[in-house]
Amino acid sequence: MVIFVLTKNKTTMVNHVKLKQYITTLFERMGCSTTDAESVAELLVAAELRGIPSHGVMRVKDYYQMVAANRINTKPTVKVVHETPSTATVDGDNALGPIVGKFSMKLAIEKAKVAGTGWVATRNSNHYGIAGYYSMMALEHDMIGISMTNANPLVVPTFSTSKFLGTNPIAIAIPTEKHPPFVADFATAPIARGKLALMAKKGQKAPIGLVQDENGHPTNDPDTLVHGGGILTLGGDVEHGGHKGYCLTSIVDIFSSVLGGANFGPFVPPQVPYLPIPDKKVGDGLGHFFGAIRIDAFRPAKEFKLIMDKWIETFRNASSIEGQPNVMIPGDPERKNEEKFSKEGISIIPQVLTDLNEVAQKLGVEPLNQ
């Protein structure tokens, strides 16, 4: 098996197992235990495999700089601070998000084994990578998995110019019998900052209905965030149901913060080293919320999974529109990416490779492409 090959398109292709080992080494050198470093590497590589590089290894530099600035704790004691048969509150001790996320989701699954469902509200955490990873941890236990997080404020409530909400993703994974599982993993805002930045780089305009300018007026400027504008909620304006998106994003914010004691909305601490920590805090760190629902707490798992297969077959056979793709089942695109990138390797663009190797050098680790 070839491990690292420099190929076409100026990107570096890296085998995902080796990439995970390499990232693990970097986080060990930052002071993490092997288990913790593996959790972080696991989440970053999972994002790459599933085709979400914005939550992949490009985050290593941010994480490293946050650690170097003592804004993230690499020797955490993540602990349960409150619990009932079906719930727990977890304090992440300001650890790297993936460590706290895996701890919390495992706990939700353990609770569900006994009480039918398990729900964990987590505070004092940081950026936890792709929401979908945690929800999918439930699948092998014949459970539905749920994961959500708040995030840095970029999104405006309906009728406002105040960026008070994050793009706050929700992920829900549902087990099936013979088909691949249903895995919905989506930001509750219509577009992410990264995609807007890419449009700007390409000289494209943003479609109307995604963002507004500093006065709250519709704009097609993909750079509007830089000029005081904001991302609209899912739906866009009120005429198109944007107030429903505002409800949804707010719910993710409240479940992820107020329930467990993390900072809400505008007070979520930045996850990049070049932005200062807000003066005011209303909780501890960034927050998440996790759920695990044992299928057989409602009906026999096999019966449920066979009906989920029918659901999937029904929707896969929905009539398609001429010139458009066939109907997809949530999770299809990410699964196809995972199959492809597991075989072909993960492509790392030059800028990310340079960043990674800079971090490696500071930590006394050999560069990735040698």
Place this chain on the structure above:
Amino acid sequence: MVIFVLTKNKTTMVNHVKLKQYITTLFERMGCSTTDAESVAELLVAAELRGIPSHGVMRVKDYYQMVAANRINTKPTVKVVHETPSTATVDGDNALGPIVGKFSMKLAIEKAKVAGTGWVATRNSNHYGIAGYYSMMALEHDMIGISMTNANPLVVPTFSTSKFLGTNPIAIAIPTEKHPPFVADFATAPIARGKLALMAKKGQKAPIGLVQDENGHPTNDPDTLVHGGGILTLGGDVEHGGHKGYCLTSIVDIFSSVLGGANFGPFVPPQVPYLPIPDKKVGDGLGHFFGAIRIDAFRPAKEFKLIMDKWIETFRNASSIEGQPNVMIPGDPERKNEEKFSKEGISIIPQVLTDLNEVAQKLGVEPLNQ
């Protein structure tokens, strides 16, 4: 207190307490027990009070005709068919939805008292009125309430012309200390059939991004549902995040149907007597899903509610956009309606009054406006 007054605008103003008594009598005459009839009346009048007349007393005629056609059971034995400490599955015995809904939500609350959270999947039910009512039942117990339901298919999955999903609402009610509670109650589609019908009646066009024609192309025809078109998911097309709305509506469908054993998506039985029951069934009746989360299963309730007050104050003070309303907190508009209509009475339009009195006559009850 004046009870029934015929006033301006050709509408009949009715005191809500008396309206509830009147509706209770109608459902008693249909064969319901007094308690069951009161549950139905409670839900229909709550919808009127909160300014959602599409789920109010205009449904009496549909409900009556469904009962008269033996498509709804007025002597049900609603029962728990499976349970764990934090979950239950309820069979509604094909009762009127509000009876099944109140039974299920009460059970979720009882479960939460013991296990921290309570979750109920309900099958074999019918149209249950406003989702928000059930979620608000949790508030007095210092719990978060959750309620969702599937509904008749009018909504198309992304890339499809097949109307396979309902407008599937979600309601989440969150307790507060001094401010009114946060109550989000929203259909997961950007527009309801009723609003489209109203646009058509007024000769208005629908904004682009809400509906599509029979070929799956964008249209502004508010009558498109009649011509084979469909309602888009929240977000609209893929460029505007409509696939995220598809995920959301699908999740509500699966939680409301596959978990408890009700019919999913295209197989949800119609809730009006003039549409036939589908040939194929994949479960029993229409389904709902309910949740109750005890706040002090995560942190002291008082502490949580004080932070929720802060959340609300923060968002109420968000900068507003010139010429637009101030930022609202989910639940504001419905609460204002409730305050107003509790005092001023509920206005019933002539067509609904005629329908009500026709039903009353058939049941041997005096008409409403005498």
